[in-house]
Amino acid sequence: MDSRVRELREAQGWSQGELAERLAVSRQTVNAIETGKYDPSLPLAFRIARLFVQPIEAIFQPADH
Amino acid sequence: MPRAARYFAVSGALLLLAALGMRALPGMPGLAVDLLAALATGLLLVGLFKALGGEGCDDATPALRRRYLREFLPPMLGYVVAVFLSVWLLHRVEVPVLRALIALLPVPAIALAMRAIIRRVRDADELQRRIELEAISIASACVSLGYLSAGFLQLAKVIDVAASDAMIWVFPLTGLIFGLAKAVLGRRYR
Numbered sequence: 001m002d003s004r005v006r007e008l009r010e011a012q013g014w015s016q017g018e019l020a021e022r023l024a025v026s027r028q029t030v031n032a033i034e035t036g037k038y039d040p041s042l043p044l045a046f047r048i049a050r051l052f053v054q055p056i057e058a059i060f061q062p063a064d065h
Numbered sequence: 066m067p068r069a070a071r072y073f074a075v076s077g078a079l080l081l082l083a084a085l086g087m088r089a090l091p092g093m094p095g096l097a098v099d100l101l102a103a104l105a106t107g108l109l110l111v112g113l114f115k116a117l118g119g120e121g122c123d124d125a126t127p128a129l130r131r132r133y134l135r136e137f138l139p140p141m142l143g144y145v146v147a148v149f150l151s152v153w154l155l156h157r158v159e160v161p162v163l164r165a166l167i168a169l170l171p172v173p174a175i176a177l178a179m180r181a182i183i184r185r186v187r188d189a190d191e192l193q194r195r196i197e198l199e200a201i202s203i204a205s206a207c208v209s210l211g212y213l214s215a216g217f218l219q220l221a222k223v224i225d226v227a228a229s230d231a232m233i234w235v236f237p238l239t240g241l242i243f244g245l246a247k248a249v250l251g252r253r254y255r
Contacts, residue, residue, distance in 0.1 A: 025190040026126055032192055032254040041191050 002061045006034040008052045023047055070115035077108030100148045103237055110241060114248040129188055136181035144174035175236070192254060200246035204239045
C-alpha cells in the first residue's frame, strides 16, 4: 500500500520517534508504514488519519492505484 | 552493537565464566553447573540475536521494555537460585513427596518469566506483536516437528535419548528458535 505518512509527518516537522509517540506505536512501526513494508490495521489507520486531520483514503492508496 | 545486546552478552559471558569456575570446584553438582552454563549460553545467544536484528528485532516502546525487564530478570535470577537450592536439597532428601516438591522448585520462577513474555507480547504494538507471534509460531512448529521426528527415531531404536534430557530441552530450544526467528523476521521491516 502506498502512503503519504512520511510527507505528512515531515510537513509537521516531526521525527519518526515523535510521530510514533503520538500514535502510541514503536518507531519501527512508523518506519515500516512509511516505507510500505507494513500496512497498518484499520484502528491505527484511523488514528493516523485523525492525527493529520485527513480522510483515510487521502493518506493510504492501494499500490496499483 | 545495540545497548541491550551488550547487556545480554556481558551477563551471559559473566555467567559462563562463573559456570566454568564452578566446574573446577570439587563436589559441585554437575546438573547445576550445566543449567547455569545453559542459561549463560541463552543470554549470549539473545545478545547475538539482538546484535543481528538491530532495532528491527525488538523495538518495543521504552516503557514496555522497562516493565518487561523488571518482570523478567528477577524470576530468571530466582530460577538460578532455585536450581542450585533444588540440586543441593535433592542430595539430602529421600522422601518421594518432598523430592517432587523440591524438584519443582525452579518451575514457579520460569512460570513468572513466561508470564512476563506473554504480557510483553500482549502489550506490544501491532507490528511487534505480529513479529513476536510469527516467531513463536515458527519456534513451536520447529520444536514440535523435531520432537515428533525424534520420537519416531526413538521408536525405531535408531536413537536413544533419556526422557529427562528430552523434556528439559523443550523450553530452551523453543526460546532459541524463537530468538533466531525474531531476529530474521524483524529485519524484514527495517
